[in-house]
Amino acid sequence: MRAFRQTTIKRKLIALIMVTSxxxxxxxxxxxxxxxxxSFRSGLVRDLRTLADVMGTESRSALDFDDxxxxxxxxxxxxxxxxxxxxxxxxxxxKIFASYLRDNQSEPPPTxxxxxxxxxxxxxxxxxxxxxxxxxxxxxxxxxRIGIVYLQYSLQEMNARLARYAGIAGAIVLGASLIxxxxxxxxxxxxxxxxxxxxxxxxxxxxxxxxxxxxxxxxGDETGFLxxxxxxxxxQIEEHEKELQEVNEQLVQSEQRAxxxxxxxxxxxxxxxxxxxxxxxxxxxxxxxxQEEAQDSGQESFIPDLKRINRAGRHLLELINDxxxxxxxxxxxxxxxxxxxxxxxxxxxxxxxVKLLVQKNSNTIEVRCPAxxxxxxxxxxxxxxxxxxxxxxxxxxxxxGKITLxxxxxxxxxxxxxxVFRVSDTGIGMxxxxxxxxxxxxxxxEASTMRDFGGTGLGLAITKNFCxxxxxxxxxxxxxxxxxxxxxxxxxxxxxxxVELEAESKSIAAPPTVExxxxxxxxxxxxxxxxxxxxxxxxxxxVECASSGQDGLRLAKELHPAAxxxxxxxxxxxxxxxxxxxxSEPELADIPVVMLTIVDDKNLGYSLGAxxxxxxxVDRERLAEILMKFRDVPPPRYALVIDDEEPARELLAQxxxxxxxxxxxxxxxxxxxxxxxxxxxxxILLDLMMPKMNGFEFVAELHKHDEWQSIPIVVITARDVTIxxxxxxxxxxEKVLLKRALSEDALLAEIRDLISxxxxxxxxxxxxxxGLASTAQH
Amino acid sequence: xxxxxxxxxxxxxxxRGTQEVLAQSLSSREYEIKAAYLYxxxxxxxxxxxxxxxxxxxxxxxxxxxALAPLNGKVVKGxxxxxKELDSLREAQKCQxxxxxxxxxxxxxxxxxxxxxxxxxxxxxxxxxxxxxxxxNFVEENNKVHFEINADxxxxxxxxxxxxxxxxxxxxxx
Numbered sequence: 024m025r026a027f028r029q030t031t032i033k034r035k036l037i038a039l040i041m042v043t044s045x046x047x048x049x050x051x052x053x054x055x056x057x058x059x060x061x062s063f064r065s066g067l068v069r070d071l072r073t074l075a076d077v078m079g080t081e082s083r084s085a086l087d088f089d090d091x092x093x094x095x096x097x098x099x100x101x102x103x104x105x106x107x108x109x110x111x112x113x114x115x116x117x118k119i120f121a122s123y124l125r126d127n128q129s130e131p132p133p134t135x136x137x138x139x140x141x142x143x144x145x146x147x148x149x150x151x152x153x154x155x156x157x158x159x160x161x162x163x164x165x166x167x168r169i170g171i172v173y174l175q176y177s178l179q180e181m182n183a184r185l186a187r188y189a190g191i192a193g194a195i196v197l198g199a200s201l202i203x204x205x206x207x208x209x210x211x212x213x214x215x216x217x218x219x220x221x222x223x224x225x226x227x228x229x230x231x232x233x234x235x236x237x238x239x240x241x242x243g244d245e246t247g248f249l250x251x252x253x254x255x256x257x258x259q260i261e262e263h264e265k266e267l268q269e270v271n272e273q274l275v276q277s278e279q280r281a282x283x284x285x286x287x288x289x290x291x292x293x294x295x296x297x298x299x300x301x302x303x304x305x306x307x308x309x310x311x312x313x314q315e316e317a318q319d320s321g322q323e324s325f326i327p328d329l330k331r332i333n334r335a336g337r338h339l340l341e342l343i344n345d346x347x348x349x350x351x352x353x354x355x356x357x358x359x360x361x362x363x364x365x366x367x368x369x370x371x372x373x374x375x376x377v378k379l380l381v382q383k384n385s386n387t388i389e390v391r392c393p394a395x396x397x398x399x400x401x402x403x404x405x406x407x408x409x410x411x412x413x414x415x416x417x418x419x420x421x422x423x424g425k426i427t428l429x430x431x432x433x434x435x436x437x438x439x440x441x442x443v444f445r446v447s448d449t450g451i452g453m454x455x456x457x458x459x460x461x462x463x464x465x466x467x468x469e470a471s472t473m474r475d476f477g478g479t480g481l482g483l484a485i486t487k488n489f490c491x492x493x494x495x496x497x498x499x500x501x502x503x504x505x506x507x508x509x510x511x512x513x514x515x516x517x518x519x520x521x522v523e524l525e526a527e528s529k530s531i532a533a534p535p536t537v538e539x540x541x542x543x544x545x546x547x548x549x550x551x552x553x554x555x556x557x558x559x560x561x562x563x564x565x566v567e568c569a570s571s572g573q574d575g576l577r578l579a580k581e582l583h584p585a586a587x588x589x590x591x592x593x594x595x596x597x598x599x600x601x602x603x604x605x606x607s608e609p610e611l612a613d614i615p616v617v618m619l620t621i622v623d624d625k626n627l628g629y630s631l632g633a634x635x636x637x638x639x640x641v642d643r644e645r646l647a648e649i650l651m652k653f654r655d656v657p658p659p660r661y662a663l664v665i666d667d668e669e670p671a672r673e674l675l676a677q678x679x680x681x682x683x684x685x686x687x688x689x690x691x692x693x694x695x696x697x698x699x700x701x702x703x704x705x706x707i708l709l710d711l712m713m714p715k716m717n718g719f720e721f722v723a724e725l726h727k728h729d730e731w732q733s734i735p736i737v738v739i740t741a742r743d744v745t746i747x748x749x750x751x752x753x754x755x756x757e758k759v760l761l762k763r764a765l766s767e768d769a770l771l772a773e774i775r776d777l778i779s780x781x782x783x784x785x786x787x788x789x790x791x792x793x794g795l796a797s798t799a800q801h
Numbered sequence: 802x803x804x805x806x807x808x809x810x811x812x813x814x815x816x817r818g819t820q821e822v823l824a825q826s827l828s829s830r831e832y833e834i835k836a837a838y839l840y841x842x843x844x845x846x847x848x849x850x851x852x853x854x855x856x857x858x859x860x861x862x863x864x865x866x867x868a869l870a871p872l873n874g875k876v877v878k879g880x881x882x883x884x885k886e887l888d889s890l891r892e893a894q895k896c897q898x899x900x901x902x903x904x905x906x907x908x909x910x911x912x913x914x915x916x917x918x919x920x921x922x923x924x925x926x927x928x929x930x931x932x933x934x935x936x937x938n939f940v941e942e943n944n945k946v947h948f949e950i951n952a953d954x955x956x957x958x959x960x961x962x963x964x965x966x967x968x969x970x971x972x973x974x975x
Contacts, residue, residue: 084965087841093969164844 036211052192075160075172094121109175234261300741305670306336345481401517405489412482413446421450440515447508453501543584545575547593572596591620606632663704667713692716711740836868845966858887861902894919901925
């Protein structure tokens with residue numbers, strides 16, 4: 024049956040017709056044969072009974088007068104009936120009176136009138152046996168049975184006739200089937216052909232995706248209807264396909280246009296930020312420097328004007344930054360740069376930055392932060408900016424009040440801890456209606472506030488956006504006249520979403536007290552410590568002090584200082600013990616230790632591993648000299664400043680020169696390369712956007728030269744640095760500084776820190792053998 | 802009912818008797834057979850009219866002995882069968898069947914003349930009985946009892962002899 028279902032519709036139709044007609048014919052013939060057989064049989068019985076009756080009557084008198092001869096003669100007359108094979112007459116007692124056998128093969132009559140267990144009684148008895156019909160018939164007179172006639176009829180003829188019938192029927196069925204097959208194989212086309220042609224069309228459509236073909240309609244029946252609908256459907260699909268293609272093309276075009284537009288916009292933004300900030304940086308930088316120079320040269324009457332220029336420039340820079348930030352946020356271009364940083368340090372730094380701003384309206388600021396608050400992982404720049412915005416907002420709307428900056432860790436059961444920053448003020452506060460609009464862009468509490476208080480009104484909108492980007496939020500509670508409280512909640516671990524590349528957090532982000540320039544002073548005498556700290560600070564060292572040997576060891580492990588000065592005579596753990604402990608610790612063993620003591624035992628000192636030995640009272644200049652060996656490359660140091668903007672270059676050069684650097688200037692990457700051939704710089708300050716060879720190309724070029732690979736590069740740019748940019752520079756560049764984010768002091772501090780880190784690292788790898796040699800000399 | 806059973810037993814006895822007798826010796830049972838035949842003739846002969854009884858008369862010396870006695874009183878064709886030994890020819894006219902014994906061989910013509918108009922079936926056992934005007938004559942042949950029939954003689958008196966009987970007999974004419 025399954026095979027049948029799988030076969031073609033053509034074969035199915037033929038088979039259906041054949042089977043139907045075949046079954047009809049066979050049933051008809053079977054019925055005919057059966058009825059023929061039945062009627063033949065009943066006719067046969069009737070005829071035989073008549074014959075038997077005749078024979079009985081004929082033999083009646085013979086029985087009466089015991090004339091068997093006559094009876095036999097009478098029976099012999101049956102020879103005319105060829106199918107009678109055996110006949111007999113029995114007396115009424117059941118004995119054979121006379122008999123007749125057609126031929127030798129004929130079966131003799133039974134000795135008593137019985138057959139197959141049937142005993143003859145009074146009525147007639149017919150018995151069909153295979154091939155034969157047996158009949159017993161009474162011979163009656165005056166309702167008295169005087170004898171029995173027995174006849175055996177051969178059914179051979181009837182069977183032969185039935186067989187012939189069956190044969191003829193079979194032949195007719197066969198012939199009819201053949202004719203039915205011929206007809207059906209022609210007639211089935213009426214139904215199958217339209218369906219086949221439809222199937223063919225459907226195959227063409229599905230295989231070639233050609234929707235323009237149509238199925239041919241030949242009939243007006245359901246198949247014709249089906250074909251009509253199919254063609255209609257094809258037409259609709261063709262139309263849809265066409266429309267879809269058109270829409271697709273339009274979509275592709277508009278997508279290209281949109282992409283080009285977006286590209287143009289982001290390019291414009293990048294250029295804009297660069298073009299606007301560069302001159303502003305110059306204005307701000309020079310106005311600051313002029314202030315200093317005016318002060319130095321006694322021309323103090325210029326100072327207020329210069330300050331105004333500086334303020335105006337800063338304000339303008341702020342506005343530009345805000346507008347650019349917001350447009351970036353709205354364009355979805357703002358990216359997160361995740362790093363791990365220390366929260367108390369950040370708060371300290373921010374409070375320092377805003378101090379002036381806060382003091383402007385005679386406000387005070389208080390920072391409340393648990394010392395053990397620890398670190399968080401987020402975009403530090405954005406956290407800083409968000410807090411700065413809130414603080415500057417608070418400062419603006421508060422007079423003679425108090426501003427509080429708090430930070431706390433908030434444990435959360437489900438998804439990690441939260442860091443909560445709270446900025447509260449005692450300012451004018453906001454009505455509930457104002458509160459609802461305060462985070463909207465370009466909306467301040469009142470339209471007039473912009474004039475009264477300054478600012479773009481974008482700060483809070485930007486803050487909210489930054490917080491949301493980092494998976495947190497900012498909330499506000501306020502009461503008019505009493506002040507406002509802004510609360511920022513951020514996850515301790517901000518997770519980068521898929522699109523944002525996670526930049527590797529580097530040691531650059533570590534606290535500014537770095538190992539490179541730190542000197543650890545271990546002395547029990549407070550005066551000695553004080554004197555050494557002041558002196559060394561002046562020489563550019565960072566100094567940490569310990570008042571006992573135990574403290575000294577602990578700090579040495581924590582800070583890993585560039586060098587240690589060590590007193591010998593101390594209560595508890597003395598200098599020798601400390602020295603031995605330092606040298607036995609593998610990670611501390613290579614820190615140079617200078618013994619400062621009144622005990623004259625240089626041999627012991629050197630044998631224990633001291634780098635140098637000085638006897639108190641110490642020659643300070645010599646100490647500085649010794650320590651300088653362990654600090655930076657000795658001056659004169661060369662710095663290469665590469666920037667196409669001449670004012671910016673000048674500004675950097677002046678700052679560095681003030682710090683004792685020799686500055687080489689170059690206006691693009693190509694000329695920088697030329698300069699470097701003559702003078703190998705110890706530091707490169709690099710701008711990114713330059714004609715000819717830009718910053719990226721320069722960095723790549725530099726790294727082809729082995730001897731220049733170790734030169735630390737600091738990128739200082741006004742361009743907005745994207746994550747991709749950072750990734751491109753990663754591994755080549757020590758730090759990327761944004762011109763806009765830093766004041767001159769901060770920039771300088773950053774550069775100074777970085778340089779010392781790089782130098783120290785370089786020196787350690789290069790100078791270690793030399794250090795050991797000097798130890799051996801003594 | 803009683804008659805029926807009697808009849809059956811007699812008929813059975815007769816038939817079995819005839820066959821056995823014929824097989825062994827005819828003479829011993831000859832008259833039993835002839836008696837049975839006389840009885841059977843009634844079935845194949847139609848008389849134009851009947852009385853209440855059918856009478857078989859024996860003319861002359863009775864050769865049957867007791868063989869006829871069982872037939873006396875039997876019912877055949879709805880009538881009682883009576884057996885009579887006849888003393889005179891006049892008595893014979895009232896019978897339906899008369900058996901002319903061989904002792905009457907000499908007065909056959911007288912008998913036939915006398916019964917010329919009487920509707921009586923004449924049965925004899927004398928040679929030439931049928932040809933001389935008798936209707937049925939028993940003859941012995943191959944140790945078996947057969948009979949001759951003179952159908953014309955029967956027809957003349959208005960008796961009808963069934964063709965069934967005729968086809969068994971040897972037909973003779975006067």
